[in-house]
Amino acid sequence: MTDTLLAAFALVFDPYVLVVMVAAGAFGLFVGAMPGLTATLATALLVPITFFMEPIPALAAIVSTTAMAIFAGDLPGALLRIPGTPASAAYVDDTYKLTQAGKANLGLGTSLVCAVLGGLVGATILAFTAPLLAEVALSFSTFEYFWLATFGLTCAAFVSTGSPVKGLVSLLLGLFIATIGIDIMAGQPRFTFGSVELMGGVSFIPAMIGMFAVSEVLRWALGTTGGRDQMAKVSQASGSIIRPGLASLRRYKLGAARGSLTGTLIGILPGAGADIAAWVTYAISKKASKEPEKFGTGHVEGLVDAGTANNASLGGAWVPALVFGIPGDSITAIVIGILYMKGMNPGPMVMLNQPELLYAVFLAFFVANLLLLPLGWVAIKSYGQMLKVPREVLMPVILLLCMVGAFAINNTVFGVTVMLVLGVVAFIMEENGFPVAPAILGLVLGSMVERNFMQSMIKADGNLLAFFERPIAAGLGVITLVIWLVVVVSAVRGRRRVPPVLATTPNE
C-alpha cells in the first residue's frame, strides 16, 4: 500500500507531469472561459496530443484541463451573462446580478473557492470508493457487466435533461454506430456497405471530436450560441477574491457539503455529468433554503451548492470509468477511449496489476484542484485580456486542430470523414432538442453490452433467465427494468397533459 502510494507520488510529482498539468490547466481555463466552448470540447481537442504521451501525463492533463474548464465557465457567466460551459448555466443569473451590483469579486470568489472544495471532495470520494468497488468488481462476470452497461445506457437516455424519447433516439443512434464493422462474435460485417474502412468500425475519438467540436463551430458560425453578436463590454472583478469566497463558504457550510456530496453521486451515475449536477443541486438548495425568493437575484447560496457540485461530479465520473470501464459522463467517455488506445483496458484488473496508476490519477485530481486556486485567480484578474482573442481567428484554429486530431487517430482521412458526418448529425440533433451525450455513451458502451450479452448467452445456452440468477446481476437488472417501467408509464400518463416534444432544454 505505502509502496504503491510512493510510486504514485513519484509518477505525479515528476517535473514533466507537473509542467503538463499547469499547461493543460491554462488551456482548460482558456477554453472554459470562452463562451460556448465546453470542457468536453477541451478534452476532445487534447486527445491527439495525449496520444503521444505516457499514460500518467496524458490522464493528468485531462484531469487538470477539465477541473479548470468547469470553473472557468463561470467567468463569462458572471461577467457577460453567457455561461462558458453548460455546467455554469444553472446559476448564471445569480453571478451576473452580483456583477451588476459591483460585487463580481464576491460571485467569482465564491465560485472559485467552491470549485476547489468540490473538486477536492470529489477526488477524496473517488480515491476511497474506487479501490473498494474494484474489489467487488473482481467477482463480476459477463452477466453483471451486461447489466452495468445497460444500466449506464438507461441513465444516459433518461437522466439527461429534455424529452425521454429524444434521449432514447440519441442513445439508439450511438448504439447503431457501435454495431458498424465486423461483428466480434460471428465475424459478420455489419452495415459496412463494402467499405473496407468501415469494417474496422467507427473509432469514437473522431466521432466525439465531430459531435462536440465541429457542431460547436457550426453553431458559432450560424450565430446560434452566445458570442458572435453579443461581445459587449466586459466588467472586471476588482477587490479581493479569495476572502469573500471563503466567507460565503463559511456562511453556507451545509450547502457546500450537500453540493459536493450530491455532485459526486450524480457524477458517478453514468451519463449524468457536471451540468446536470449543477441544475439538480441548485434546485435542492433552493428548496432547502430559508430564503428561496432570493435565488436568481444575485444570491450566493445556490452558487455555493451548484458551484461545488459541478466540480465534484468530475471526480465522481471517474469512479465507474476506472472501476468498470463505464463512463460517468462524456469527458470520461473520451478518457476510456484514450485508455484503450494506450492498451490499458479500464476495469478492476488495472487495480490489481497497476494500482500505482490509479493512485496517480487520484493524486492528479488533488494537485489539479489545488492548482485551480492560483490559476483561477489569475484567470479572474486577466479575463478582459483573454476575451481579446478574436473568435473569428479562434474558430478556424479549432477547426484545423479538429481535422488534424481526427486524422491522427488512425492516420487516415477516413477519421476526418467520420468527424464531418457526425459533426453535422450532432448539430441537427441539438438544434432539434436531441441530447448528444446519450449517443456518445451508446457509441462507447454498445460493443460492451453486446459482447457481454453474447458471451453470457453462450455460457447459459440461450437461457435469458440466467441474467437474474446471480444476486448482483439480478439487483442491477431489476433496477434497470424499473427505470424503464417508470419512464414508459410516466410518458404515457404525461402525454395527455403536455406534448413532451415541445420541451426544448439546454444541453451540451
Added chain:
Amino acid sequence: MRFNDAILGLVILLGGLAIVLQASTFPATHGQVYGPDFFPTIIGTGLILSGLVLIVAGWRARAVTGWVDVAGHRIDRLVDAGLALLAILAFILFVDRLGFVLTAGLGMYVLLVRFRGGHWLSSLVIAVVLVLVVDWAFRTMLLVPLPQGHILPRLPW
C-alpha cells in the same frame, strides 16, 4: 434549423426500418439463438417505435410549431457555416494529392477572410503561420504522418 418532430420522426422510422431489413440478411450463427442480427434488430425496432411517437407528437403540435423553422438564420451566416463544412470536405478530398500544408492553408485562408470580413493580407499571414506551426507540431513533434502531397517540396523540419 428546426424541423417539426413529425419530419424527424419519419426519418428516424425509415432509418430504423432500413436497419431491421438489412439485419435480416445477416446469416444466423450456427448453434446459437442470438446471432449478429439480434442487437441491430432491437436497435432498429427501438428507432421505429421512437419515430412513431415523434410523428404523433409532431402532428399534434403542428399548429404551434409549423413544419420547418429556418427563421433566425441569416443568409450570410449560412454561407459562413457552409464554408466551414466545405473546408473540411476539401481537406478530405484533396489532402492526399495536394498535401496538408496547401489544403489546410487554403481552407484556413478562405475561412479567415470570410469570418473577419476582408483583411486579405493579415489573414494570409495568420493562415500561413498557423498551418506551418501545426505542421511542425504534429508532423515533427508528434510524428503524425500528415500527407505530403505532390506539389510543395518537403518542409525542412
